[in-house]
Amino acid sequence: MASYKLGHRKTLVLIGYGLTPVGQVLIALAAGWPLLLLGRMVSWFGKGLRGPLRDAIVIQAVSPETRGRAFGFHRAADTVGAVLGPLLGVALLGLAQGWHWDDAVGPFRFVLWLSVIPGALAVLAFLTLVKDPQHSPNPALKFFSSLRGLPARFKRYLGAVGIFGIGDFSHSLLILAATTLLTTSMGIVHAAQVAGLLYVWRNLVQVAVSYPVGVMADRMGHLSILIAGYVLGALTAVLTALAFWFGIDNIALLAGIFFIAGLYVAVQEALEATVTAEMVQPETLAISYGALGTVNGVTQFISSAIVGVVWTTVSPVLGFALAAGMMVAGTLALLRVRKG
Known part of the structure; x- marks a missing residue:
């Protein structure tokens, strides 16, 4: 049976970060849905690979009493790039719109190619700036046997996260929804620009509330705040x-939806990992994060596919x-985990 070595965490995180620009390249080259799907799958795989191991590095660098605020600060800092990126994309899309293109997708493809640059810079930054504390007392933990040995309550928690995840569609679909609703009154390019700005607004909300959410969770309980986030x-x-039912094309009302989305993502991304840390032993933390990342990655793919196909x-x-x-x-399943 293969061993899962925590000493290789940084390498795996680097690979995860590297797969994101690879996915962007595939999307930029796409002429139809198969390559688009492959690009998204590569990016999702990279996110699923880097996320759990990166979280293990972060949580081993802080005390249990400050986990909520540490992850809140980490998610806020991480989302700053998600604010600046779409803003730059909207500006570049507007600039490129005035150039001559052979087809209507030319400006979008141009922006996608440029998005590869910050992805490559992220790999370089992690390689040169981040050190893995490697506090784990068991660097050769057996992966599958460790999964079987995880606490029953944590397995129920994973089940609840998985059920929620089957509905937790990618917010790329939220951007597409805003674009679709606004296209009739604005035209496709202007509607896409506004939708991009709405996504920036969502990310600004996430940046603003991530740290306060962490502080609140440290004081009131991480699982209780996570349940509130799931409600949102x-x-x-x-x-x-x-x-869609009422055909709303009011920007203010759509901004309200993106505001609530920013709140719930801030809670979800900051606290799913800290709740995990409360339920498992330190020596199984990386394995547990791997299980959590797998559940989130698989269910988000399923959710986005279901919503897209039914749409x-x-x-x-x-x-x-x-x-x-x-x-x-x-x-509701998470509520039962709390009561249990």
């Missing part, structure tokens, strides 16, 4: 379904309504 996630899906074949209302139903079910 279900509300985001419900409101998006209603926006295309039936209606966006039903797609987002189904997502909301799964999110509600996951929230």
